[in-house]
Amino acid sequence: MSKFLSETEPLDTGESLEQAMRSRSGQQWWMWLAGASDLMPDLARALGFLKQACHLLDECLANPTTPALHRKFKQAVGKYIGQARCPSAASCERIAVRAYVILGWMDSEMHRQPARRLLLEVGSWALQKLLQISEGADDKQGVLLKAVRTLTRQWLVHVAEHVGDLIERAHNIYPVAMLDQAGLVDPAWWWKNLADCDRTTVLALAEEEVRAMEPTQPSTQVNWRSFDKRWKRLRLRGLLEHLSEQALLSELLRKSAVDDFEAVEAIGAMQKAGRMREAIAQAEQWMRALPTSPGLGQSLFDLYANDGWDDEALALAVQMYSHDPNPAWIARLETLNTEAALAQAKAWRKAVMVR
Numbered sequence: 599m600s601k602f603l604s605e606t607e608p609l610d611t612g613e614s615l616e617q618a619m620r621s622r623s624g625q626q627w628w629m630w631l632a633g634a635s636d637l638m639p640d641l642a643r644a645l646g647f648l649k650q651a652c653h654l655l656d657e658c659l660a661n662p663t664t665p666a667l668h669r670k671f672k673q674a675v676g677k678y679i680g681q682a683r684c685p686s687a688a689s690c691e692r693i694a695v696r697a698y699v700i701l702g703w704m705d706s707e708m709h710r711q712p713a714r715r716l717l718l719e720v721g722s723w724a725l726q727k728l729l730q731i732s733e734g735a736d737d738k739q740g741v742l743l744k745a746v747r748t749l750t751r752q753w754l755v756h757v758a759e760h761v762g763d764l765i766e767r768a769h770n771i772y773p774v775a776m777l778d779q780a781g782l783v784d785p786a787w788w789w790k791n792l793a794d795c796d797r798t799t800v801l802a803l804a805e806e807e808v809r810a811m812e813p814t815q816p817s818t819q820v821n822w823r824s825f826d827k828r829w830k831r832l833r834l835r836g837l838l839e840h841l842s843e844q845a846l847l848s849e850l851l852r853k854s855a856v857d858d859f860e861a862v863e864a865i866g867a868m869q870k871a872g873r874m875r876e877a878i879a880q881a882e883q884w885m886r887a888l889p890t891s892p893g894l895g896q897s898l899f900d901l902y903a904n905d906g907w908d909d910e911a912l913a914l915a916v917q918m919y920s921h922d923p924n925p926a927w928i929a930r931l932e933t934l935n936t937e938a939a940l941a942q943a944k945a946w947r948k949a950v951m952v953r
Contacts, residue, residue, distance in 0.1 A: 721756070776834075882898065
């Protein structure tokens with residue numbers, strides 16, 4: 599009997615099962631799934647979103663100049679994803695499924711050329727919501743993280759394929775990339791795609807953020823409040839370093855330094871950007887606030903020496919040595935090779951020997 603069955607019954611391969619599914623109409627599938635959704639709340643929610651999304655997409659295409667429909671579309675996406683903050687592990691799994699549903703629907707509709715711009719806008723909105731939700735989520739198994747990364751990768755592919763204008767592409771990608779403050783997605787994905795956009799536009803968007811930043815004052819009393827909104831600084835820094843944009847990077851570091859170590863780094867960046875006079879003025883200002891900082895003192899001394907300000911370099915060395923008689927200052931004075939500097943260095947060496 600078993601031999602007879604094996605010879606007469608076809609084997610249920612994956613391909614045959616797929617063909618059987620495809621032979622049924624969409625209406626049939628909708629009826630079956632709608633029936634199943636009575637016992638499966640998550641499925642009911644997904645079907646409800648898909649129904650609304652299809653309707654709103656058609657309405658937006660029929661009425662392209664109606665902003666209210668676009669807002670309603672975003673609201674529908676946001677409502678489907680949910681408003682969870684620091685979601686539990688179980689919630690992470692449900693939200694991950696919703697991300698995949700949005701991705702599948704977006705991919706299936708992308709063949710409609712008039713709909714592409716709106717679909718990319720909806721994808722952007724969904725990503726921004728998901729990135730915010732994912733921060734602090736109890737995503738033990740990494741299911742939500744995987745879903746967000748998958749959606750991000752496919753959205754970036756669609757942007758690259760369907761947005762030919764490099765200026766428009768920059769405006770699409772930049773706000774989403776800068777919102778990923780927790781680095782959930784590999785920063786290289788964002789920076790590589792932004793590097794392929796119009797450079798002037800990307801830098802203009804970054805410069806707008808840098809200019810809007812409130813300058814910080816380096817201090818020895820650094821606490822957690824000093825690092826408020828530091829994520830924006832780190833995102834901007836990562837982008838500007840990838841683009842090798844020294845001038846704007848130096849301004850970002852200058853405006854966001856919170857201690858003398860970061861102040862020294864900012865001065866070095868200003869030097870690399872060719873902002874020598876500004877670097878000196880800024881270093882002098884910070885030295886007045888942190889007069890005993892050895893790092894700032896060394897940086898300002900080097901600036902003076904490189905610019906030929908020998909008298910100022912000598913006075914600074916004397917000031918620093920009075921706070922901390924480090925032999926390194928003797929060596930620095932000797933590099934000035936002026937009569938006054940060599941005399942002061944000789945006097946210090948003599949004093950050290952006497953001790």
